[in-house]
Amino acid sequence: MKAKFITLAAAVAFCVASIVCAQDPLPSWNETAPKKAIIDFVERVTKQGSPDFVQLNERIATFDNDGTLWVEQPIYTQVTFAIDQVIALAPQHPEWREVEPFKSILAHDREAMERFSIQDFEKVVAVTHSGMSVPQFQEIVKKWLAEAKHPRFKRPYTECVYQPMIELMQYLRANGFKTYIVTGGGQEFVRAFAERVYGVPPEQVVGSMGKVKYQYDKNGRPELIKLPEVLLIDDKTGKPEGINMVIGRRPQGAFGNSTGDQQMLEYTGAGDGARLMMLVHHDDAKREYAYGADSKIGTFSDALMAEAKKKGWIVISMKDDWKTIFPPSAK
């Protein structure tokens, strides 16, 4: 009886192991070149004795967010958040009705908004992203994300994430990688949802950073207040700079989708051994968007495409390489 039970248990264990091994780690990817490149890379860096073997503590992969992990069209989600916040705060600021850039926002003047300068955006960021403590800001973001919906997909922004990329992050983590987000977006904005949505904890979010000030609230409790001063714009050359600041190691893999990610991929690719550099190309107008060199948001210039070809960076076609775009809706 005992022996029979052991045999049965062993058989079950063997089956489970086989199923786990046989299970496709990237089910939302078509059987095209990018999927093969990912699996080949992971096998090379994780196989003991392989010339490309990478120690566990050195397995770092960095992901851009806007356009790489979630939708960035028709406008960056964080910009929509800032606009909604200006509208929400307007009753306490009657003077905004007469002052740009707030006047145009409150008049829903989209054309004027498209002409906003960096200075205009700085003013909007200053009133919506500073003056509160870090946890207060994250509560505001969480509340907004729980209610706001993408204008086209009619689902929360946190469900407008790319299922294939989430599988890729999970697959890398299952193989010992620390997955980081390295975003031009605000670090505290992305930290507000990255752990829940991507499984990426706050300490693995590198983003554009503002200064914070340590002070005491009226009850004498210490708090960190967000100031309207920029410490790092985590875009273009700022990406490797931010990676050095927070991570201090060159990644083994880097994933982006636009000219803002070029330096991160370049820096990653300049390391020794096996490195994986990939760019998501938005060429799927039907299921998501098609944009590239002419887009103001998420520009994928011809020069970037030429660079990708020259350096062997893998361009992911959303249309051809992804079976599905979004995860099933939570509802």
Place this chain on the structure above:
Amino acid sequence: MKAKFITLAAAVAFCVASIVCAQDPLPSWNETAPKKAIIDFVERVTKQGSPDFVQLNERIATFDNDGTLWVEQPIYTQVTFAIDQVIALAPQHPEWREVEPFKSILAHDREAMERFSIQDFEKVVAVTHSGMSVPQFQEIVKKWLAEAKHPRFKRPYTECVYQPMIELMQYLRANGFKTYIVTGGGQEFVRAFAERVYGVPPEQVVGSMGKVKYQYDKNGRPELIKLPEVLLIDDKTGKPEGINMVIGRRPQGAFGNSTGDQQMLEYTGAGDGARLMMLVHHDDAKREYAYGADSKIGTFSDALMAEAKKKGWIVISMKDDWKTIFPPSAK
């Protein structure tokens, strides 16, 4: 036979488990209040169902470096490094013989050096800590650490680390904590040895930060060059600010030794649930040093001692609470 084997195997497994469980995780600590407080804290936050249970992903502990993990007397190790570098670089800078603060350093004028202003130190840091790539700087640090010896203990600085604190870090890590260094010292300086000496990887070193610049070397290879511009002085209020920047979570435990650590402990202690705040008090002139309120380096002011008492921060007496100070020499 099989049954016997299983019984034997079970017995062996049981013994091994018992030995592991019975093994003292903090053998260099005396059986005094600090050791009990550490073990009590770890048991409370790791026990499923305990009201103080902390999820694995939220277990963060932060450690100051100078005076908390390694010796900081008679002068901060990094200052000795900078002085040695000025001396090493002097042949390429004949003009330094006539210009302060270099002139005093090259004349080994210790009294003049003790009167150095912040501006003097900035000039020394500028010529010794910038103008090279990050890996080049770390190589210089590694080479120096391999050769330099502490003037009193006659052993490498990386062996002038506190064995009890290393055991504490290991014990916390064995219980799921991520251990971070949060140091007023330079982030790249400490990253050069933290993984080898403390088991703390580069991404878990928060320190004073300088700007880096992404550029290309003469072969077109990207590199990050250290600039003489300060981004963060990771001391006093800078510690919680740096923690927010790199970690983005409030620590569960914080360990320091001087007034520069007060805000880090305060910020840690302001969180809910069980938190552990400890200060190393250097009161052991025989085995290490005795200094406190009057010391220029590692000041432990009377106000800090009063604050510790008021807030329940645990003061570690090196003399009474530590069985040994340093690990055995590698030689």
